[in-house]
Amino acid sequence: EQNVQEALSPTQVTGENGAFYLDVIQGLTKEFKTLPSKYFYDKQGDRLFQRIMACEDYYLTRCEAAIIRQQREQICAAIQNGEDSFDIIELGAGDGTKTVHLLDSLARQGKSFRYMPVDISGNILDELTGNLLAQNPELNIQPLEGEYFQMLDQAVSLSSLHKVVMFLGSNIGNMPPADALRFCTRIRQSIRPGDRVLIGFDLVKDPYLIRAAYSDQQGITKAFNLNLLQRINSELGADFDLDLFDHYCSYDPLTGACKSYLVSQRKHTVTFPNADIHFSEGECIWMEISQKYTLSQINQMAVDSGFEPVSTFTDSKGWFADVVWKA
Ligand code: AVJ
Numbered sequence: 644e645q646n647v648q649e650a651l652s653p654t655q656v657t658g659e660n661g662a663f664y665l666d667v668i669q670g671l672t673k674e675f676k677t678l679p680s681k682y683f684y685d686k687q688g689d690r691l692f693q694r695i696m697a698c699e700d701y702y703l704t705r706c707e708a709a710i711i712r713q714q715r716e717q718i719c720a721a722i723q724n725g726e727d728s729f730d731i732i733e734l735g736a737g738d739g740t741k742t743v744h745l746l747d748s749l750a751r752q753g754k755s756f757r758y759m760p761v762d763i764s765g766n767i768l769d770e771l772t773g774n775l776l777a778q779n780p781e782l783n784i785q786p787l788e789g790e791y792f793q794m795l796d797q798a799v800s801l802s803s804l805h806k807v808v809m810f811l812g813s814n815i816g817n818m819p820p821a822d823a824l825r826f827c828t829r830i831r832q833s834i835r836p837g838d839r840v841l842i843g844f845d846l847v848k849d850p851y852l853i854r855a856a857y858s859d860q861q862g863i864t865k866a867f868n869l870n871l872l873q874r875i876n877s878e879l880g881a882d883f884d885l886d887l888f889d890h891y892c893s894y895d896p897l898t899g900a901c902k903s904y905l906v907s908q909r910k911h912t913v914t915f916p917n918a919d920i921h922f923s924e925g926e927c928i929w930m931e932i933s934q935k936y937t938l939s940q941i942n943q944m945a946v947d948s949g950f951e952p953v954s955t956f957t958d959s960k961g962w963f964a965d966v967v968w969k970a
Contacts, residue, residue, distance in 0.1 A: 672918075709958045
């Protein structure tokens, strides 16, 4: 096992990619190798994720889009708390194809609001801003590129208006439940009583459907995972051979945890400028968790993180839920 400190070169640690390098080496020197899924989203990763969202097996986006399209009036009413003027902060906004329906409804109701999309990918924020302004040049939009809580605290400090914090698309599923609870608690601490959150949760369902969503036939999800190895090669100077890894996905109905792995097809060594990472045949890198919830677990999380559940919106199949909580 490598010593993390020795594996770090001073220039890389202090450079623009310092945090990335640190996280990667830390993950790959663990007893069970892992990489943080937040690094999936470079330009190519954004593109691959858009292809995942459009693919037949990935039901999440279609379900949430249906919820928002069909129940937007009720959702808008639930998030506003009767206020005419407010700020909408969307964490992990992505390309915003679903949010646009909500913003449309609010604009047509003559509400005055500022939309503040937060994302780690500046690339996707540019795309989002361009799309939204093309559809509605009047929209008051303030994109914030960076980590969620830094940007949330910044967004909150900009005005004393009513706040609506949105975290859609089952992005919350990328955290294990204990971290998701801490995350919600942290949001609650950043906002004030009466403010609202709108969070999208993927629900537990037939395990075959869940596994199919994360191991699509066309291999887009596999490419999405392999792209992080490619990104590590180009940005951190590693020499991952993408052909030596296969993609594996597991779902445990008892815990609701859906996990993605890349599996080394043979014993080999991957070289970084300051570290060698050894793989045995069959060894896995845990790439991502996509946690699924029951409605009662979701309500429990609301209460445990200091919120009061207000409304639950589900699609006709009961596969996905967007919930509104009151701080
Ligand atoms: C963007 C985190 C919601 O976990 O469902 C899709 C990412 N990973 N296919 C998810 C993803 C593989 C997605 N989230």
